[in-house]
Amino acid sequence: xxxxxxxxxxxxxxxxxxxxxxxxxxxxPLLFIVVYSFWxxxxxxxxxxxxxxxxxxxxxxxxxxxxxxxxxxxxxAITTLVCAVMGYPAAxxxxxxxxxxxxxxxxxMLPFWISYIIRTMSWINILGVSGALNTLLLWxxxxxxxxxxxxxxxxxxxxxxxxxxxxxxxxxxxxxxxIDVSLExxxxxxxxxxxQAFVQVTLPLSLPxxxxxxxxxxxxxxxxxxxxxxxxxxxxAMFANLVYEAIITQxxxxxxxxxxxxxLAVLGLLVMIYNRYxxxxxxxxxxx
Amino acid sequence: MSSVxxxxxxxxxxxxxxxxxxxxxxxxxxxxxxxxxxxxxxxTNLRMIAGLLDPSEGEILIGGTRVNDVPIHKRNLGIVFQNxxxxxxxTVAENVAFGLKYRDVPKAEIPxxxxxxxxxxxxxxxxERYPKELSGGQQQRIALARAxxxxxxxxxxxxxxxxLDANLREDMRVELKxxxxxxxxxxxxxxxxxxxxxxxxxxxxxxSAGRIEQMGSPEEVYNNPASEFVANFLGASNMLPAxxxxxxxxxxxxxxxxxxxxxxxxxxxxRLGGQGLAQLVLRxxxxxxLHPDEAGEGMLTAPATVETVDYQGQTVxxxxxxxxxxxxAINMIDDRPFEQGAEVRVGFFAKDASALPTEAK
Numbered sequence: 001x002x003x004x005x006x007x008x009x010x011x012x013x014x015x016x017x018x019x020x021x022x023x024x025x026x027x028x029p030l031l032f033i034v035v036y037s038f039w040x041x042x043x044x045x046x047x048x049x050x051x052x053x054x055x056x057x058x059x060x061x062x063x064x065x066x067x068x069x070x071x072x073x074x075x076x077a078i079t080t081l082v083c084a085v086m087g088y089p090a091a092x093x094x095x096x097x098x099x100x101x102x103x104x105x106x107x108x109m110l111p112f113w114i115s116y117i118i119r120t121m122s123w124i125n126i127l128g129v130s131g132a133l134n135t136l137l138l139w140x141x142x143x144x145x146x147x148x149x150x151x152x153x154x155x156x157x158x159x160x161x162x163x164x165x166x167x168x169x170x171x172x173x174x175x176x177x178x179i180d181v182s183l184e185x186x187x188x189x190x191x192x193x194x195x196q197a198f199v200q201v202t203l204p205l206s207l208p209x210x211x212x213x214x215x216x217x218x219x220x221x222x223x224x225x226x227x228x229x230x231x232x233x234x235x236x237a238m239f240a241n242l243v244y245e246a247i248i249t250q251x252x253x254x255x256x257x258x259x260x261x262x263x264l265a266v267l268g269l270l271v272m273i274y275n276r277y278x279x280x281x282x283x284x285x286x287x288x
Numbered sequence: 289m290s291s292v293x294x295x296x297x298x299x300x301x302x303x304x305x306x307x308x309x310x311x312x313x314x315x316x317x318x319x320x321x322x323x324x325x326x327x328x329x330x331x332t333n334l335r336m337i338a339g340l341l342d343p344s345e346g347e348i349l350i351g352g353t354r355v356n357d358v359p360i361h362k363r364n365l366g367i368v369f370q371n372x373x374x375x376x377x378x379t380v381a382e383n384v385a386f387g388l389k390y391r392d393v394p395k396a397e398i399p400x401x402x403x404x405x406x407x408x409x410x411x412x413x414x415x416e417r418y419p420k421e422l423s424g425g426q427q428q429r430i431a432l433a434r435a436x437x438x439x440x441x442x443x444x445x446x447x448x449x450x451x452l453d454a455n456l457r458e459d460m461r462v463e464l465k466x467x468x469x470x471x472x473x474x475x476x477x478x479x480x481x482x483x484x485x486x487x488x489x490x491x492x493x494x495x496s497a498g499r500i501e502q503m504g505s506p507e508e509v510y511n512n513p514a515s516e517f518v519a520n521f522l523g524a525s526n527m528l529p530a531x532x533x534x535x536x537x538x539x540x541x542x543x544x545x546x547x548x549x550x551x552x553x554x555x556x557x558x559r560l561g562g563q564g565l566a567q568l569v570l571r572x573x574x575x576x577x578l579h580p581d582e583a584g585e586g587m588l589t590a591p592a593t594v595e596t597v598d599y600q601g602q603t604v605x606x607x608x609x610x611x612x613x614x615x616x617a618i619n620m621i622d623d624r625p626f627e628q629g630a631e632v633r634v635g636f637f638a639k640d641a642s643a644l645p646t647e648a649k
Contacts, residue, residue: 185340186373188360190438191390200386204377 037257047254055258065242065259069266072239075153076222079160080168083217084210086161087168091209094169095176105173108166120159120230124150151233159227164220168213175209176202208278215274219267239263290351290441290474291316292337297346299332306332308498310346314476314491319468321477323485324495325521330478331446333495337476338444339363351441361390366435366473370447372427374419380406380430381415387438405437406430408467425456432464436471443468443475449484461487482522486510494518512556512642513569519644524572524605526615530643532557532566540643544568546611547588547636556642565646574640575617577606577626578633587635594630610634 040052059065094104111119126132127149134146149155179202187197225240232238237245240263246256292314299307307329314320322330335341337348339360348355355363374383384402393401406412409429419427428448435443448464449457465488468475479485485492486506494501494509494517502514510522519525533549534541540557542550550568560566578584580591590610598605604625606617617634619625626632 180371180373182369182371182373183375185338185360186367186369186434187375187386189338189340189363189365189367190387190434191361191364192386193359193361196390201375201377 033257033260036253037261039254041252041254045251052254055255058255059258059262065239065262068237068242069239069262072222072263073266075156075160075238076218079157079164079221080214080217082157082161083165083168084214087165087213088172088210091169091172091176094173095179096181108169111166116163117226117230119162120227123155123159123162123231127155150231151236153232153236155231156228156236156238159231160221160224163224163227164217167216167220171213171216172206172209175206175212179205211274211278215271218270222267223263291349292442292474292476293347293349293352294333294337295347295349297333297336297343297348299329299336299341300344306498307336307343310498310500312493312500312503314474317472317474318490319465319475319477319488320491320493321479321485321489322493322495323479323482323521324501325480327497328495329498330480330495332498334444334446334476334478337442338365338367364438364441366438366440366443368428368431368435368443368445368448370450372419372431372451374427374431374434376419378418379415380411380417380419380422383419383430384415384434384437386434391438401437405433408436408470409433410463424452425460428452428460429463432467436467436473440473443473445475445477447479448477450479450481457484464488486522494521496521513644514559516567516569516644516647519569519571524616524618526570526572526575527644528568528570528613528615529646530566530568532560532563532643535560535562540566542566542568542643544588546590550588550638550641552638552641552643559645560643561645567644567646569642569644570615570636570640572605572616572618574636575615576635577608577617577619578635580631580633582633584633584635587637589633589635592632592634594626594628594632597625597628599625608632608634 036047037055038051038053040048040050040054042048094101094108097104124131128134129146129148129150131149133149134143137143138146183201183205184194184197187201188194192200222238223240225238225244228236228238228241229244239259243256243260243263246252246259250256292312294310294312297307297310297312298305310329310333312333322333324330332341336343337350339355339358343356350363350365374380375386378386381399381402384405385398388398388401402415403412406415409432411426411429411433414422414426414430419430422430428451431448445464449460452460461484477485477488489506491503492506492509493503496517502509502518504512504514509518513519513522513525516525516527519527528544528547530542530544530550532540532542535557537554539551539554540560542552544550552568576584576587577592577594578589592608592610592615594606595609595614596607598607602621603618604621606619606626608615608617615634
């Protein structure tokens with residue numbers, strides 16, 4: 001074998017374990033889901049194989065699903081916005097801190113050492129009827145009866161922000177860290193105030209990171225079912241909860257498959273729009 | 289245009305003192321270079337003048353006005369950074385126009401001012417391009433155009449040439465000096481490169497460890513160094529232990545082994561306090577290597593052995609053993625250089641030497 005041929009083959013050899021895993025564990029099951037979505041669940045509870053459009057018709061025409069999809073996108077959008085507003089200053093602070101950057105980044109990663117479910121459940125101990133906040137308010141005499149603070153839209157967003165903020169901070173940080181500090185110095189030396197220099201120079205240069213963080217937060221928030229399950233009330237179900245409900249509770253795999261593909265299509269479209277305008281390279285940078 | 293004055297300026301970073309009690313007077317329109325090795329405080333000084341750092345003590349005046357409390361964006365300075373610091377998301381023209389937006393320049397006038405600045409740096413056709421589409425040297429010119437288009441009171445240059453290739457650096461050196469002379473702006477230039485400093489400056493301020501070692505014209509600093517540090521930082525010098533036997537208006541008489549008695553001009557011995565121990569400073573370029581049988585008319589000579597030959601094309605640098613001491617000589621090559629191990633003579637003219645007091649170690 002010539003050296004060139006060997007060099008051409010080398011990347012494929014290195015990639016093959018990952019490619020095999022992705023093919024077997026992601027693409028093949030996804031294909032099953034696609035096939036399932038055209039099957040039909042009969043009255044007897046058995047699945048009938050074939051090519052039926054009933055699930056798709058139901059998923060696409062029933063306003064119940066449409067409303068929950070819009071609600072899901074709304075929650076994801078609010079979460080993303082809150083993450084951006086809270087995360088940007090934090091990322092800026094870390095990027096501009098001199099000596100202890102590594103320590104701050106480590107602190108940022110620390111929550112990932114604890115399971116996402118446990119982190120979500122922890123809010124029950126804080127906001128629950130007998131939780132820390134109620135106990136404190138009762139003790140201080142601010143309230144005489146515990147308040148129900150949990151199980152509403154706000155706590156769902158709270159839980160999502162808690163989960164997703166580090167992703168936003170990390171992405172914005174990577175972007176800001178790559179910006180030469182002397183650019184702001186140059187801008188101020190030319191007559192811009194610190195704020196004008198930030199708006200004119202640093203902010204536009206960090207937009208790719210902000211967009212990457214935003215996309216990541218949005219997609220992860222829109223696909224979540226644990227947070228609304230743990231912290232949401234009966235009316236706060238998000239789209240993934242419907243999929244969960246259809247498959248786990250009703251054992252209606254065909255409908256669940258159609259619904260999950262619908263969500264995948266919407267989020268996939270968003271990623272494509274992002275990729276069209278900003279490119280995936282930035283997202284990879286943020287994750288790496 | 290404005291003068292710049294530093295009065296008793298001190299800068300401390302925590303416990304480390306980067307600048308000790310600096311006093312500096314930069315006249316209106318002058319090109320002054322802060323020269324020194326890295327960590328000598330030259331960039332700290334520049335950043336204090338710029339307003340990017342606050343002095344711990346002392347005063348900074350620009351055009352006679354104290355600016356310690358004036359923020360950087362109100363100081364009207366043009367700064368060229370080492371890495372150019374061009375805004376990558378703006379075109380060249382937008383970069384150059386940036387500072388004009390914050391001044392009372394009518395909008396309609398901006399394109400003409402930008403174009404004039406681009407013409408001054410000889411890049412009139414790149415306005416629509418982005419910085420990354422330009423070469424390093426071109427980016428350097430744009431950074432200069434952006435700094436001077438605002439008609440700054442003072443132009444601050446922080447090692448602007450150090451990121452360029454050697455050949456380009458020499459071209460830009462000439463170019464920078466041409467532009468500075470044309471607009472006549474007071475310029476403070478920071479560099480660690482002695483040849484840049486010698487070629488461009490009206491005044492050189494040699495700094496070491498946060499202090500000013502010497503201030504003077506390039507000729508003064510080069511020919512009559514005020515300290516051993518200056519003598520060695522601006523090219524190579526030989527320091528020979530000597531003893532001063534007489535000091536007067538006619539010059540200083542020194543005994544220098546193995547050359548013998550030397551009388552050097554008074555102005556080159558003005559730093560000597562009196563008779564006693566001294567050092568003879570002799571630039572490597574002024575020490576000639578001669579054939580052993582050459583007379584060396586008018587020179588003081590001594591026998592020597594060539595230890596190392598460092599061939600540099602036009603010149604050659606010799607390391608020679610002279611009376612138990614190693615000396616350096618940089619000579620033009622005529623014919624062919626001496627070879628390693630050759631027995632030669634070395635010599636110099638008394639007028640080329642200078643004298644310094646012995647430094648306390």
